[in-house]
Amino acid sequence: MKQILVPTDFSENAWNALQYGLDLFHNTKCTFYLLHVNPVTGYSGTGSTIQKTSLTLKENLLNTSMGELRTWMDRIEKLPVNTKHMFFPLIHFNYFIDTVKSEVQHKKIDLIIMGTKGATGLKKATIGSNTGDVITRVRCPLLAVPEDVEYTRPKEIVFPTDYQLGYDLKVLDSLIEMINMNKAVLRILHISKKGEELSQEQRENKDFLQEYLLDVDHSFHSLTGSKLETAVQCFTESRDVDMISMVAKNLNFFQKILFRPAVEEISYHTKVPFLVLHE
Incomplete structure (x- = not known):
């Protein structure tokens, strides 16, 4: 039985992510645990009147959240009945990341x-600050589902890598x-600068991937380009890729793709689900 956490703010965007997950699995x-977190404010009063007001506010927020859930x-x-799926609502009044970490554990x-x-930067709006924080601060695989994307079976999954770090077998x-699960093909993508060759360590990591993926339908690809995010975008669009997957351990490489400030530089992954893997 797979345990899946779906944090929600009750938006249609969050509902779309849930539906994608239902179709994918x-x-x-x-x-499926449907989690809503009422955020704790930074102010806490000491007077009895303020405490009473605070408790009333908390109670009202929790009641409202329960109604939404x-x-x-x-x-x-x-929805069409699927006997393989079970659902449990979760409501908390706490700090968002602390709550997610606790539920994951x-x-x-x-x-x-x-x-x-939206379509700005992951840290700003494309994925939302909450999702951006979960990616970088919670050690659990995360699937980011783009706004308005309709489910289609992932037939091609691209795996960008710089071969700089070895990969954990669990990942x-x-x-x-x-x-x-999807009978998909894995496309391993390496982007390099013109004339740049793999180091001994990079070659060893690539050889390890080749050996470990022996029973998986996969292929290796290499592109030359000055901008990582542009190269990934071109590859994704040219092959009609259905999902991008990366390992969060390689954070510097990871951030080059995810945390770009300009709309035009990261617009590609507003259309493609993004699977982030953690060790």
Whole structure:
């Protein structure tokens, strides 16, 4: 049974991410935890009147959230029945990242699914600050689902890498699971500067990938370009890639793609789900 956490702000964007997850794991037994976190404000008063007001506010927020979650559960009941899926609502009044970390640990979460927003930068709006924080601060695989994207079976998954770091077997096994579940093809993509050759360490890491992925339908690709994000965009669009996957361990490489400030430089992944893997 796969344990999946779906944080929600009750937006249609969050609902779209949930539906994508339901379709992606249509044939897999899953427990979906629908999590809404009412954020704690930075101010805390000491007077009894202020404390009473604060408690009343908290109670009102939790009641409102419970009503919203009931609406979500009603919408889920109207979907085509899938006996492989179970749903549990979770409501908290706490700090968002602390709550996600706690639920990941206590529920033994295998995957977090969140929606992306808009078309600026991941840290700003494309994925939302909450999702950006989860990617960098919570050690759990995360699937970022673009706004308004309709589910299609991932037939090609691109895996950008610089071969600088070795990969944990657990990470590769998670990637292989996604590939096998969808009968997909893995495209391993290396972007280099003109005339740049692989070092001995990079060649060894590439050879390791080749050996470990022996039973997986895959291919290696190399592009020359000065801008990493532009090269990934070109490759993604030219091959009609259905999903991008990366390892969060390689954070510097990772940030070059995700945390770009300009709209035109990162617009490609507003259309393609992004699977972030953690060790």
